[in-house]
Amino acid sequence: MGTICGGVCSCRSHWDVPGAAARVLLATAIGHVLPTVSRTAKSLNLDVSTAPHLVDVVDPKGGRGIDRLFQRLARDLTAAELEAVRVATDPPEDGEARTAALLTAPSLAVELARRGVTVEVGVxxxxxxxxxxxxxxxxxxxxxxxxxxxxxxxxxxxxxxxxxxxxxxxxxxxxxxxxxxxxxxxxxxxxxxxxxxxxxxxxxxxxxxxxxxxxxxxxxxxxxxxxxxxxxxxxxxxxxxxxxxxxxxxxxxxxxxxxxxxxxxxxxxxxxxxxxxxxxxxxxxxxxxxxxxxxxxxxxxxxxxxxxxxxxxxxxxxxxxxxxxxxxxxxxxxxxxxxxxxxxxxxxxxxxxxxxxxxxxxQPVHPVPLSRPAGVSPAPSR
Missing domain, CATH: 3.20.20.450 (EAL domain)
Incomplete structure (x- = not known):
C-alpha cells in the first residue's frame, strides 16, 4: 500500500500501488516501440535482453530501476504507444506460465496508472x-x-x-x-x-x-x-x-x-x-x-x-x-x-x-533576530 503523499502521510485515503519490481517483460507488435524501450532501459543501467516482439528487463541491483524505467517511458512514449504495449512485472520463470502472464497482462498505460505514474510525475x-x-x-x-x-x-x-x-x-x-x-x-x-x-x-x-x-x-x-x-x-x-x-x-x-x-x-x-x-x-x-x-x-x-x-x-x-x-x-x-x-x-x-x-x-550584515515592533506585545496564543 502507498499514499499519494509519498509514504509520509498515513491519514489520506490509501491507494493500492504495486511494489517495486525486479524484472519486467514488455511485448508489442509495433516494431519501433521496443527499441525505444530497450535504449531507455540500458541508459538506466538495467540488464536488457530481446526477442521478437519482446523486451526482458532486469534490475541487477534490485532497487528502483524498474520504477525509473516506467517514469521515463511515461514521458517518451505516446498515449497510443503506451496502450499498445503489454507489460508483466516479476513474471514466472516457467515458459508456459510466462506466456500466459503476458497474454493476460495489462497495457503499459494501465500499469502506469496503477502505479500513479503520469508524464508530470515522471518529470x-x-x-x-x-x-x-x-x-x-x-x-x-x-x-x-x-x-x-x-x-x-x-x-x-x-x-x-x-x-x-x-x-x-x-x-x-x-x-x-x-x-x-x-x-x-x-x-x-x-x-x-x-x-x-x-x-x-x-x-x-x-x-x-x-x-x-x-x-x-x-x-x-x-x-x-x-x-x-x-x-x-x-x-x-x-x-x-x-x-x-x-x-x-x-x-x-x-x-x-x-x-x-x-x-x-x-x-x-x-x-x-x-x-x-x-x-x-x-x-x-x-x-x-x-x-x-x-x-x-x-x-x-x-x-x-x-x-x-x-x-x-x-x-x-x-x-x-x-x-x-x-x-x-x-x-x-x-x-x-x-x-x-x-x-x-x-x-x-x-x-x-x-x-x-x-x-x-x-550577504548578511550584522544579523538581527526578527522581533516585533517596540512596545507591542505578542499575539495571544489560541
Whole structure:
C-alpha cells in the first residue's frame, strides 16, 4: 500500500500501488516501440535482453530501476504507444506460465496508472530540487534579519521556478510530496550558513491532512538542523488560507506548539484580509506585492495602512514585498512596515554559488533576530 503523499502521510485515503519490481517483460507488435524501450532501459543501467516482439528487463541491483524505467517511458512514449504495449512485472520463470502472464497482462498505460505514474510525475521524479534564498531586511537600518526559501527544480535540462513546479505537482497528485520537499530543502539548505537569522518557509495547508503525521519528517529535519525553533517562520498564502479556515487554524496551532511562527502572505490581495488576520493572528504579516507596487496610489495606501495598523494591534511584524526602488522602500516605511523584501535588497540565490556571482546585498550584515515592533506585545496564543 502507498499514499499519494509519498509514504509520509498515513491519514489520506490509501491507494493500492504495486511494489517495486525486479524484472519486467514488455511485448508489442509495433516494431519501433521496443527499441525505444530497450535504449531507455540500458541508459538506466538495467540488464536488457530481446526477442521478437519482446523486451526482458532486469534490475541487477534490485532497487528502483524498474520504477525509473516506467517514469521515463511515461514521458517518451505516446498515449497510443503506451496502450499498445503489454507489460508483466516479476513474471514466472516457467515458459508456459510466462506466456500466459503476458497474454493476460495489462497495457503499459494501465500499469502506469496503477502505479500513479503520469508524464508530470515522471518529470518530477527525475528533477533535482534545491532552495534559493532571498534576504529580508529591517527597513530602519537595512540590516538583514531573515531569508525566504524559494524552491527551484532542474527539469529536462532547465531551471524551473516554484510556481511551475507546484502547478505540475498539483495536477499530478504530487502536491503533498512536493510541499514536503520544499519545507525540508529550505531547512537543510540554510542550516550551514543561516546563523542567527530567521528562515521563511512557504507551505500549502491543503497538503497537510493531519499535522502530527504529515509534518513528522519536517519536525525531524528541523530538529537535526540545529536551528532554534523560533527561527522558523512558515508562510501561508492568503488565498490558501481562505479555502478552509478551520483546518488552517488547526495546522498553524500545531506549528506554534513546536515553537515555530506563522506568516500570512499576500495580505491585502483578498476581500477577507482583515477578518482573516483576526482569525489566524499570525506573528508575521506580508503585504501583497501588487498593492505595494501600486503606491503611491491613494487606494493602495489606504488598504496597506489599514492592514499594517491591524497587524501591529495583533502583535505582528509587517513585511512589505516587491520593493524594487528606494522610493517604494521609503513609502512602505512611512506606512509602518517593519521589514522589506525585494530586488532592491537582493535577488534569490543559491547559497553554494561563488561569492563573486552573488549580489553583495544578499550577504548578511550584522544579523538581527526578527522581533516585533517596540512596545507591542505578542499575539495571544489560541
Amino acid at each position: 518530477l521524479a527525475e528533477a533535482e530540487f534545491w532552495s534559493a534564498y532571498q534576504p529580508i531586511v529591517r527597513l530602519a537600518d537595512r540590516s538583514v534579519v531573515a531569508h525566504e526559501a524559494l524552491l527551484r527544480g532542474f527539469v529536462d535540462g532547465r531551471e524551473v521556478g516554484g510556481g511551475d513546479l507546484f502547478f505540475v505537482a498539483e495536477s499530478a497528485g504530487w502536491l503533498a510530496r512536493l510541499d514536503r520537499i520544499g519545507r525540508e530543502s529550505a531547512i537543510t539548505g540554510a542550516a550551514p550558513w543561516l546563523g542567527g537569522d530567521d528562515l521563511f518557509i512557504n507551505v500549502n495547508p491543503t497538503s497537510i491532512y493531519r499535522a502530527q503525521v504529515c509534518l513528522a519528517s519536517t519536525e525531524q529535519v528541523a530538529h537535526a538542523s540545529g536551528l532554534a525553533p523560533e527561527q522558523f517562520v512558515f508562510e501561508v498564502v492568503e488565498s490558501h488560507a481562505i479555502a478552509d479556515r478551520g483546518h488552517l487554524v488547526s495546522v498553524l496551532e500545531h506549528y506554534r506548539s513546536l515553537g515555530w511562527r506563522v506568516a500570512l502572505d499576500d495580505v491585502g490581495a483578498g476581500y477577507s484580509s482583515l477578518s482573516l488576520l483576526a482569525a489566524v493572528r499570525p506573528e508575521v504579516v506580508k503585504l501583497d506585492k501588487g498593492l505595494v507596487q501600486g503606491l503611491p496610489d491613494e487606494g493602495a495606501r489606504t488598504v496597506l495602512k489599514a492592514v499594517t495598523d491591524l497587524a501591529h494591534e495583533l502583535g505582528a511584524v509587517v513585511v512589505a514585498e516587491g520593493i524594487e526602488t528606494e522610493e517604494l522602500a521609503e513609502q512602505v516605511a512611512e506606512l509602518g512596515a517593519d521589514l522589506g523584501q525585494g530586488w532592491l535588497f537582493g535577488r534569490p540565490v543559491r547559497p553554494e554559488r561563488p561569492p563573486e556571482e552573488e549580489d553583495s546585498r544578499f
